Amino acid sequence: MGIQWTSDCAMINFSQRSVIALLCRVILGIILIYASIDKIVHPAEFAKAIGNYNVLPFGLENLLGIVLPILELLVGTCLVLGIMIDGAAIIAAGMMVVFIIAISQALFRGIDINCGCFKVTVENGGGHQVGIRRIIEDFIYLGMAFMVLSRGKRKWELYPKS
Amino acid sequence: MITRLPIGQIIVITITSIVLSLILNVIRPNGIPLLAKELAVAEEIEYDSATEPRILAITLDQALDLYQKGTIFVDAREPEYYQEGHIRGALNFPFFLELAFKLDSLQGKNAPLVIYCSGDECGSSEDLAYELQNEGFSNLLVFKGGWTAWESNGHPTVP
Numbered sequence: 024m025g026i027q028w029t030s031d032c033a034m035i036n037f038s039q040r041s042v043i044a045l046l047c048r049v050i051l052g053i054i055l056i057y058a059s060i061d062k063i064v065h066p067a068e069f070a071k072a073i074g075n076y077n078v079l080p081f082g083l084e085n086l087l088g089i090v091l092p093i094l095e096l097l098v099g100t101c102l103v104l105g106i107m108i109d110g111a112a113i114i115a116a117g118m119m120v121v122f123i124i125a126i127s128q129a130l131f132r133g134i135d136i137n138c139g140c141f142k143v144t145v146e147n148g149g150g151h152q153v154g155i156r157r158i159i160e161d162f163i164y165l166g167m168a169f170m171v172l173s174r175g176k177r178k179w180e181l182y183p184k185s
Numbered sequence: 186m187i188t189r190l191p192i193g194q195i196i197v198i199t200i201t202s203i204v205l206s207l208i209l210n211v212i213r214p215n216g217i218p219l220l221a222k223e224l225a226v227a228e229e230i231e232y233d234s235a236t237e238p239r240i241l242a243i244t245l246d247q248a249l250d251l252y253q254k255g256t257i258f259v260d261a262r263e264p265e266y267y268q269e270g271h272i273r274g275a276l277n278f279p280f281f282l283e284l285a286f287k288l289d290s291l292q293g294k295n296a297p298l299v300i301y302c303s304g305d306e307c308g309s310s311e312d313l314a315y316e317l318q319n320e321g322f323s324n325l326l327v328f329k330g331g332w333t334a335w336e337s338n339g340h341p342t343v344p
Contacts, residue, residue: 067217071315075312081220082223083221089217090203097198098198107194109191110193110197137308137312
């Protein structure tokens with residue numbers, strides 16, 4: 024009985040898991056692409072937003088402000104199209120961990136700053152402040168990245184095929 | 186679950202991003218320098234006379250000196266913090282254009298202007314200074330100690 028139950032469960036899970044992983048992959052990809060656009064358009068503002076976290080030395084916020092949005096865009100595109108999904112999902116997970124740490128330390132130190140998460144321009148009330156909600160969101164995205172990494176069969180992927 | 190780390194893929198994606206972003210930064214008109222520069226600190230003497238557009242960081246003593254000379258102070262924090270307490274006479278507008286218009290009509294764009302936020306670690310005063318510079322304001326002084334330094338030294342506040 025126990026064995027029967029396990030195998031049924033595994034069978035249902037197998038196809039369901041592929042679909043869930045596909046959904047996670049595409050949604051996470053779209054979120055990353057969406058998050059990258061405003062940062063790519065406004066590099067100076069995004070670099071300032073990173074600088075406000077007060078975690079990077081030597082003015083490195085500019086370098087990160089230049090590279091990070093393009094990395095987000097590329098990782099998002101890879102996830103949506105199904106190219107190098109494992110690498111893209113691991114980078115996405117790594118970014119989420121870094122974001123969670125950065126936002127947490129800002130909250131912990133009590134500095135009230137613009138998050139720089141989706142919108143980086145602050146005029147007319149755009150952009151979000153750092154807060155618990157951002158951290159919860161990032162944990163959800165992190166979970167989605169792990170769903171992608173733990174997908175079973177490699178279906179609907181362009182490259183690599185196996 | 187994947188069994189081994191796809192190091193090759195990670196490297197390919199990362200290197201491609203770095204190369205693409207650096208090329209984009211060079212060819213685009215609003216590219217930024219690779220390393221950010223700290224705000225220059227105002228010299229003892231010349232911080233209240235502007236010769237060319239600049240944004241300078243000032244200390245508490247310099248801020249107090251300017252305050253006593255009647256320089257306009259701008260509170261860059263969110264309105265709710267401003268309501269809780271601010272430097273006496275400081276301006277705070279939720280909308281940037283409203284602030285820029287008000288400042289321009291009060292004293293023009295070349296008069297000194299002190300901007301502050303909660304303390305040393307907040308960035309909104311510097312952000313606002315850059316936005317005002319884009320609007321043509323030329324003599325912007327960021328008071329680094331901000332509200333915390335001002336209040337703890339017992340200088341004039343509201344309420």
